[in-house]
Amino acid sequence: MCFVDLEKAFNRVPRGILWEVLWEYGVHGPLLRAVRSLYNRSRSLVRIASCKSDPFPVHVGLRQGCPLSPVLFIVFMDRISRRSQGLEGVRFGGHRISSLIFVDDVVLLASSSLDLQHALGHFAAECEAAGMRVSTSKSEAMVLDRKKVVCTLQVGGEVLPQVEEFKYLGVLFTSEGRMDREIDRWIGAAAAVMRSMYRSVVVKKELSRKAKLSIYQSIYVPTLTYGHELWVMTERVRSRIQAAEMSFLRRVAGRSLRDRVRSSVTREELGVELLLLHIERGQLRWLGHLFRMPPGRLPGGVLGMPHREEAPGKTQDTLERLCLSAGLGTPRGPSGRAGGRVWGEGGLGIPT
Template sequence: MDVSCPRSGSMLKVWTKLKVVKQGLKELHHKDFAKLDERIEGLRVDLGKIQTQLAACPTDSNVQQSERECSETLKKFLHIQESAYRQKARIQWLQVGDSNSKLFFSAMKERIAKNTSSLIGVDVGVVRKGKQLSATDAEMLVVPISDAEIDAAIKDVYEAVKEFFRTGVMLKQVNNTSVTLVPKIQNASCVKDFRPIACCLVVYKIISKILTARMQSVIGKVCYSRKYISPRCMIKVDLKKAYDSLEWPFLKTMLSELGFPVKFVNWVMQCLYSVSYSIMINGCPTKPIPANKGLRQGDPISPYLFSLGMEYLSRCLPALADNPEFSYHPRCKKLDLTHMMFADDLLMFSRADESAVKPLFDAFTKFSLASGLEANLHKSEGSFPFRYLGVPLTTRKLSFTYCKHLIDRTVARIKSWTSKFLSYAGRLQLVKSVRFGIQLYWCQIFVMPKKVMKEIQRICRCFLWSDTDAKSRKASVSWEQLCFPKSCGGWNLKDLTVWNKAAVLKHCWALALKQDRLWVRWIHAYYIQHRDFWTIPIPNGLTWSSRKIWHNREVFLQANGVDQFVQAGKFRIQKMYKFLHPFGVQVGWKRLICNSHASPKSTFIVWLAVQNKLATKDRLISWHLNIDGTCGLYQLESESLDHLFFSCSYSKEIWRQVLIHLGVTRAVLPWQEEVQIAVKRSRSKKKKACKYSIAFIESVYCIWLQRNSKVFRDHVDPVKAVVSNIMFNVECRCQ
C-alpha cells in the first residue's frame, strides 16, 4: 500500500497510512466477523442436516465432503467466537480454556454494564462468486515471513522515529493519547469516581522507549539510591495527584542541572509539550485536549522523569545534617538516613520533637513550591499499625487481624464466580491464581501466621469442591495431594506455608552475604556489627518479623550451605521450595493427564475417575448417606465406578460406537483394562494415539454428565447424540 503525502514528513506519512489501515480493518470486520452467533447457529443446523444425510447414505462422497467442509467452518468460527469473548471478558487468570464461551459472555456483559458502554452490530452478508487464486498464488501468500519483508513493512516507522531525533519536532497527532474512564464505583458521576487509563500510539512509545533506555543507563549515577527499610518511627507523606501535578519547567530545570545534554533535554520536553488527550466516553472520543503539566501513567519514560523530579527533595533532605536544629532518628544516624521513597510514597525520619520536624517540613515546602507537588494531608496522618505499599507496618506480632485485608481480597475474588459458569477445572485455575497471586507479595516479606494460611486454604478448598467460600462438602481428594506435581497425581498447587518459608529464607541469604541493600546494611550496622550471621545469637531488640527470619537460618545449616539454592548469583525460591516440600512417587497414569489435549474440565473428571474418587453411589453410601444405590442411568445394578464405566449397557454402547468411529474393532473391556489401554496410547505422539486418548477422556466426561443429568433431572440424551457430541469435541481438540 502506497499513500502519497503532499506535505513532507515521515511522521505524517505513517499517520496517514494508519488511518487507511484502520478503514480496511473496519471493512474486514464487517464482512467476515459480524453476527458470529447467528453464523455459528446456522452452521450447527446445516451440519446436523448433512450428518442426517450421511447417516442415510454413508458412502456418498459428496455428502462426506460437505460434512468435512461444514465441520471445519464451524470449528473456525467457534474458535473466533471464544477468542473474541475471552478478550472482551478480560479474564486474566484463565490460561487454559474449556471453550467456555458462556463464562466469557457473562463476564463480557458484566463489564459492558459496569462501564456503561454499548455494542452495535452491522448486518452485512457477502456471497463471493467467480475466479479464485491458483494453488501457486495461494501458497505464495503463506510462505514464512522474511526479515526483508518485516523491514519493508516498518520502514516508514523507522523513518518517522529518526525524523523526530533529527528535527526534535513531534507531530501532535502522534502524541495524542486516548484516555478511557473506568468507573471506580457503581453509578460513577464525578471525575474523581473514574480511573483514567491512557493508551499511547506505538510510534510515540518507540520514541519514548529509546529515550528511556538511554536515561536508564545513567539515572542511577545521579539519583538517591537508599530504599527499602522499615524504621519503627516515621513521617508518612502522601503526594496529591503526583503524576498529574508535576510542573514541566521544573522537570526541564532538573534535567539541565543534572547534566543532561541540551539536545536530549529538548527531545524529552518535546514528548511532553506535544501531549494531548482524547477522552473516550461510551466509546466515542472527544476532541483533543492539550495538556500543560503532569506525566502519563502509560508512558515508559514517566517513572524516570518522576524519579528525577523527586531527586530535588532527595538532595534537600540530606543537607539537613548541617542544620543544628535537626536530629536524626535514633536508628538512622549510622547510615545518615533522612527519608525513603517508593514512587509517590514518601517516608521521612527524624527525632520525635518539634524542633527536629520543622526543618523537614521546611525542606518539603521548598520542594513543593518548585515542583508543584503537594502533600495530601488527609492521607498523611495515622499511627501504628498502618498500611504502606500494600502491607501492614506494625511494631507488634503480625496477627490474624492485620492480615484480614488479605483474606477479604481472597474471598472477594472467589465470590466473583460460581459453579454456574465454572467447571472443576475452571475453579482449580482460579484457585491457583487467587491463592498464589494475592499472597505472593506478602509471603516474600513476612513469616505469615499459620492461622492465616489455614484460613486461605480453607476458603479455596471450599470453593473448589462446593463453589462457595462458606462450607465445604466432603473433599474428593486431599489438599496435600493437590499440591503434588501432575506426574505424582496432583495439580501442582503451592503449599502456602512451605512456600512462605522458602521465600523468607531469601532474607537469610541476603544477610549472610551482606548484599548491597539498605535494609541489609541497616541490620548489620545496628545488630550484627561485624559478627558472623550464622553463629551470632539472635540479638535483643529485633522486631517480631526479623526474629522469625533469624530462626529460619537453621534450614541452611541442615542443607549444608546455600550454594544449591543459588543460580546465576540469585537465590531461587523454587529450589528451596522443592527442598522443603519433597514430592511423592510418580503415578502410572501420569501421561494420560499430563499429555492430554482434551478439555481441562474433562481431564479433571478422568483424574478423579482413575483414582476412584468420583462421587458414585457406592462411595456415597460408604459415607453413611441414606440413598438408593442402584445405577443412576438404568437402575438395574448397584452403581460403582467399574459398573458405570463401561459395564452399564448405556455407557458400554457409547464407548462401543466411539471405538467404531476411531476405527478400533474390539469388544468393550472392563474399566481398569480400558484405562491401561488409554494410558499406553497416551505415550505416543502420533495423531491416531492422541485422538484415542482424547476420545477416552471425553467419553468418560460425557457419560458422567449423563449420569448426573439422569439422577438430578431425570433426563438422559440418546446414545447417538452423545456419541456425535464426543466425536465433535475430539475433532476440535485434535486441531
C-alpha cells in the same frame, strides 16, 4: 512517620524547573532538546457542552501515558528529597534513613515528633519552591509505638490527622508495628476472591479439577500470600493460612469439614504442595537476595546482612539466626549443615 500526599503530583510539575533539574543531573545538549521537544507547543482548551474555548499554552504537568513521564518525575522528586534532607531520620543498621519515596508516595521518618516536624517543614518548603504542594487533607501522621503517643504535625498552620494504620505501596502499616492486620487483610481478600468464583469455578461440576487448581494457583494463592516474604509466621498466622488454604481445596475436592478427612490427604489427592512451604521458600529466597547484595545496597545494610566476602561461619550463623527469628526453623542443605549450599550459586536448602 508522616505519609505525605502531593496535590495533583504529575499535573503540577513546572516544566521550566524540570528542565533546570535535568540540566543539574547531567542531561544536556541533544538529549535535553529531545525531551523538551515532547512538550513544545503544548496547548489545551476548555469544552462546555458543544462550545470550545480558544487554545491556550500549558507550562505545567507531565504527559499522561508517556513512558518517560515517571522517569522525569522521579528525577524531579529526587532533587526535592536531596535538598530537604537534614539531620533527622531513623537509624537502621549503619544507615540513617530520613525518607522513603516511590514516585509520588512519600514517607518521612524521624525518631521524635520535633524532628519529624522539622523534616516535614523542610520538605514542604522545598516542594513549594519547586512549584509543588503538600495536601494537608490527605497527608497523615503515625507513631510506631505500642503505647499511644500523640504526634502533632502542621503544614502551613494546618494540623495533619494522626492515624493508627496506613496502607503504603499495598502494605498495611499499623502503629503497633505488627503484621497481623496486614495478613488478615489478605486472608479476607482471598476469601472474597473465592466467594466471587464459588458457583462459577470452585464447585462447578462441569469444570475439571485441573482448571480449578490452575485458577487456585494463579489467582487465589497470589492474593492470599501478597508480601509474604516479610511476614512473621507465628502459630496463629500459620493456622489461619492453613485454614484459608484448605477452605478452597476442600471444596475443589468436593469435601467439607464434616467429612473429617485430613488436610494432607486432600492435598496429596489434588497434587498440591503445602502453602506454608511456598511461603517459607519465598522468605528464604528473599534472604538469599539480601545476602547476595553487594556492599552499599540499602536493603542488606538496613537488615544487618553479612557480605559474601565475610567468613562462611558468620554467614551461616546469621542465616540460622534470621530463619529461627522468622519462625522458619533451620534451613539445611545437602550436607545437613545450616546453609549447606553456597549463597552465590543461588541455592538454599528449604525446610520441610
